[in-house]
Amino acid sequence: SQQGEEDPQALSIQEGENATMNCSYKTSINNLQWYRQNSGRGLVHLILIRSNEREKHSGRLRVTLDTSKKSSSLLITASRAADTASYFCATDAISGAGSYQLTFGKGTKLSVIP
Amino acid sequence: GAGVSQSPSNKVTEKGKDVELRCDPISGHTALYWYRQSLGQGLEFLIYFQGNSAPDKSGLPSDRFSAERTGGSVSTLTIQRTQQEDSAVYLCASSLAGQGIYEQYFGPGTRLTVT
Numbered sequence: 001s002q003q004g005e006e007d008p009q010a011l012s013i014q015e016g017e018n019a020t021m022n023c024s025y026k027t028s029i030n031n032l033q034w035y036r037q038n039s040g041r042g043l044v045h046l047i048l049i050r051s052n053e054r055e056k057h058s059g060r061l062r063v064t065l066d067t068s069k070k071s072s073s074l075l076i077t078a079s080r081a082a083d084t085a086s087y088f089c090a091t092d093a094i095s096g097a098g099s100y101q102l103t104f105g106k107g108t109k110l111s112v113i114p
Numbered sequence: 115g116a117g118v119s120q121s122p123s124n125k126v127t128e129k130g131k132d133v134e135l136r137c138d139p140i141s142g143h144t145a146l147y148w149y150r151q152s153l154g155q156g157l158e159f160l161i162y163f164q165g166n167s168a169p170d171k172s173g174l175p176s177d178r179f180s181a182e183r184t185g186g187s188v189s190t191l192t193i194q195r196t197q198q199e200d201s202a203v204y205l206c207a208s209s210l211a212g213q214g215i216y217e218q219y220f221g222p223g224t225r226l227t228v229t
Binding site: 035041042044045090104106107108 | 220
């Protein structure tokens with residue numbers, strides 16, 4: 001089942017603008033990760049934020065985590081056409097077998113118009 | 115160093131045939147995961163390996179699906195008697211260890227089309 005739910009489902013912005021994507025989840029987590037996917041193929045890891053962290057930065061990316069609201073946001077500043085992709089949040093949950101499987105949301109499709 | 119590789123990149127098969135999908139994880143990564151991405155279901159976890167053993171097979175959709183890992187490295191996902199609903203992109207990921215503090219590195223995926 002899908003734990004993370006991103007919104008919006010699709011986002012179209014002009015180059016140079018900031019893009020904000022949100023993710024909500026249902027159960028307690030250890031970490032939350034954001035991934036990017038181009039053209040429906042391999043996922044690229046962007047950033048991992050631990051459950052005891054509130055904010056993390058990496059280059060033009062800023063991720064926040066609010067465990068009380070069970071939500072996270074990904075901000076991409078000064079967007080570029082090359083940022084056009086689908087963005088997924090993924091939460092890890094310890095399964096009964098001890099596996100840290102990732103549960104993905106359905107993703108936000110970002111289009112950055114040059 | 116080399117990332118996760120998967121083969122084939124595309125596979126078209128007839129309904130009822132068996133297929134094998136291969137994953138080469140990053141060297142030294144003990145944890146390996148298989149996921150499936152389809153239009154209707156999004157990204158779904160299939161199976162997790164720690165070394166050569168699979169302590170979590172909870173995501174395998176039916177007994178037609180099986181996977182093995184040998185030498186703590188290469189993994190093969192086998193789908194027997196393929197059905198059209200098996201059509202999807204199958205993604206493999208590896209991480210240093212099966213712990214949530216380690217990010218998972220994904221391969222480019224195998225796009226399976228069952229006709």
